[in-house]
Amino acid sequence: MHLLGFAPDIFNVLLELAEDAFGFQSFCVLENVNRVSDAYFVPLDRYNVKFKSFYTQDHKINPREYFAFGVVGTKSKEIVYKYFKEKIGMTDTNFLNLIHPTAVLSNSATLGSGIQIGSHTSVNALSQIGFGVNIKNNCYIGHHGKMGDFVTINPGVTLSGLVEIGNNTIIGAGAIIRDKVKIGSNCTIGMGSNVVTDIPDDSIAYGNPCKVHGKNT
Structure with a gap:
């Protein structure tokens, strides 16, 4: 499983929602972000979000390609989704609740x-x-x-x-x-x-x- 668009300091916020936190393989870091606090990042330009490379985690690897959002702001969330949909051809069904x-x-x-x-x-x-x-x-x-x-x-x-x-x-x-x-x-x-x-x-x-x-x- 992968987290999309997450800055590393707020990785655990999304994991807290999950009943089963293991299985996350990697997450992606927003490049153009403003640090509001140590645990809160907001993209500087919500319509032009860029990304750094994926960071691999030490959690158990799940070979199935599932994704979870970790994005601040509704406009940013839509941009993140479109970016990865085009990049790796995922669909709505690849996303976890x-x-x-x-x-x-x-x-x-x-x-x-x-x-x-x-x-x-x-x-x-x-x-x-x-x-x-x-x-x-x-x-x-x-x-x-x-x-x-x-x-x-x-x-x-x-x-x-x-x-x-x-x-x-x-x-x-x-x-x-x-x-x-x-x-x-x-x-x-x-x-x-x-x-x-x-x-x-x-x-x-x-x-x-x-x-x-x-x-x-």
């Missing part, structure tokens, strides 16, 4: 691949989660929710029933999304926001109640 053992998932929920779900998170009945989604700790995903690809749900977020979220959208920590609300693609919702009305594509929105304050370019 890393789900913390304390997370609770309904049997009727539908999950794509390349998904990370953190500790003490609930995913309720008939929810649909797309490719490359990262749902962090202590989140509640209500029934019949729909998430597009490369969505990031930060810690402590509550999504009521029938909420829809488009591709490449980030929901800030502690936000509450009212039932039946639709949030478009490429949006950023500020932390602690109370979202009670629909949010259009490409929006930066925050507040209580949550309102659009600009374009997410």
Whole structure:
């Protein structure tokens, strides 16, 4: 198995999600990164991510070609995926879902691949989660929710029933999304926001109640 786009200092963050951490063969380091802290890296240019060579780990080698995301930011995640898809011809089915053992998932929920779900998170009945989604700790995903690809749900977020979220959208920590609300693609919702009305594509929105304050370019 391989980790894609991971800076070495945050390697263990992804492994913590995995019930079985061995089997990772290598990981790749982002070249153009900004060190926010010792455990957090962000690409300087999310649309032009470059990579250094793979680093081999001492974990048990698994001959099957499976991959896991370890990328900060939804735009970066999509670029990383496209880069490796073209480089080695992988498909969505090559990506692992890393789900913390304390997370609770309904049997009727539908999950794509390349998904990370953190500790003490609930995913309720008939929810649909797309490719490359990262749902962090202590989140509640209500029934019949729909998430597009490369969505990031930060810690402590509550999504009521029938909420829809488009591709490449980030929901800030502690936000509450009212039932039946639709949030478009490429949006950023500020932390602690109370979202009670629909949010259009490409929006930066925050507040209580949550309102659009600009374009997410």
